[in-house]
Amino acid sequence: MNAIMRRALTGAMALSLAAPLAACGQDHQDAGAGKDSIGLLLPENKADRYEKFDRRIITSRVASLCLECKVDYHNAEQQVGTQKQQFDALVKKGVKVIILDPVDSQAAKSWVDAAAKKGVKVIAYDRLAEGDVAAYVSYDNEKIGRLQGEGILAALGSQAANSDIVMMNGSPTDPNAPSYKKGAHDVLDGKVHKIVYEKDIPDWSAATAKKKMSDVIKARGPQGFDAVYSANDGMAGGIAEALKSAGLKNIPVGGQDAELPALQRVIAGTQSFTIYKEVRPEAETAAEIAFRLLRGKKISSLTSTTATSSSKAAIPARLFKAQLVDRKNLKDTVVRDGLVRVDLLCADDVASACKSLGLE
Incomplete structure (x- = not known):
């Protein structure tokens, strides 16, 4: 065999090997959307935690x-229609496991049910979505309300x-x-004189909470x-501004989420407490449940209880505990755990107050 023939044969063999390799690579890429991808849909980016903690820890x-x-990640920026488009796009790609923190749990029911019929496993994260969800990871939310x-x-x-x-x-x-x-209410009713004003605030809006608080001050x-009971720290910020x-x-003024501005208000004395929910165990558990479901493995060792929505009972669930944080224990909770x-x-206006709390 001369040199020209050897080169021709070698080139032909290389091409014959390259074709199936390229095909395998393409197959892996196409299958990857379902076989090796986990969808992550978070509801909004106003609260610090979602981008800074949940997304990063899960990924x-x-x-x-x-x-x-x-991890195929998308944020709905508080828009139900946007989240539906994101959810539908993941299903169309062939993603078989989706971690969903719904903007609107009721609206999500039809998407979740339709996806479940196609074999898609949906993990309700932080908020319990309606529909045929496969698992739920969150906190004992009534207990959080009692803590507040x-x-x-x-x-x-x-x-x-x-x-x-x-x-x-x-x-x-x-x-x-x-x-x-x-x-x-379970804690406050009968223990205080009266609830003189109560309002559900759409989209957890700090601006709306501020306006409503200003209206209460003018009226009363x-x-x-x-x-003032505030269900979260963002609204507590608006309320504090109105006051x-x-x-x-x-x-x-109470709150929830242990956000940095709220913790600074706690130090300054303009917010009495917040609720600290350790995001890491919640996020890591959701990630592990998602991986196990992706690979067809059991999740019973990760779901120690069950939850019930209005559309499904006995949903495998893991509910974590939360903790009240005030000036007395701030150092031994959020600071010790490295949350902040x-x-x-202790920057700027709260520097001197931090020193009095031993935070230096």
């Missing part, structure tokens, strides 16, 4: 469990029985909001209430 945990896996109610009572102290309370509840489209409200006067604008001080850096927490 990192999936990567540690499965080198070839990919207990925080209000503690802040009022011996004056609680004579105190009038304003309640700014969460968004009516968030399935967790009624649980927070119920838990808070500065002596017309003694404390400050009216020149009101020493009004207990002390140099960021």
Whole structure:
């Protein structure tokens, strides 16, 4: 065989080998959408936690469990229609497991049910979506509401029985909001004088909470209430602004989520407490459940309880505990756990207050 013939044969063999390799690569890429992809749909980016913590932790945990896996992430920016488009696009791609934190749990029912019929496993994350979900990972939300109610009572102290309370509840489209409200009422009802104003705030809007708080101050006067229950920290920020604008001080305000501005308000004394929910165990558990479902493995060791929605009972679930954080235990909770850096927490106006708390 001469050199020309050898080169021709070698080239032909290379082409014959390259064709199936290229085909295999293409097959892997096409199959990857279903076989090796996990959808992650988060509801909004106003709250700090979703982009800074949930997304990063879930993505990192999936990567540690499965080198070839990919997280296909999208944020709905509080728009139901946008989230539906994102969900439908994942199903169309062939993604077989979706972690869904719904903007509107009721609206998600038809998408979830349709996807389940196609073999798609949906994990309801943080908020319990309606429909045929495969698992649910969140917190004991009624317990969080009770913690918030207990925080209000503690802040009022011996004056609680004579105190009038304003309640700014969460968004009516968030399935967790009624649980927070119920838990808070379970504690406050009969322990305070009266709930003088109560409102569900659409989209957890801080601006709306601020306006409603300003309206209450105008309608009832500065002596017309003694404390404000806020279902989350974002709204508590708006409420605190309204109180400050009216020149009101020493009004207990509660919140939830342990966001940096809220923690600074706790240090400054303009917010009495927040609720600390450790995102890492929730996010990592959701990631591991998603991986197991992707590979057809059992999840019973990760789901220690069950949950019930209005459309499905006995949903395998994992519900984590939360903790009230105030000035007394802030150092031994959110700072100790590394949720926030002390140099960021104690910047500017709260620097001197931090020193008095031993935060330096």
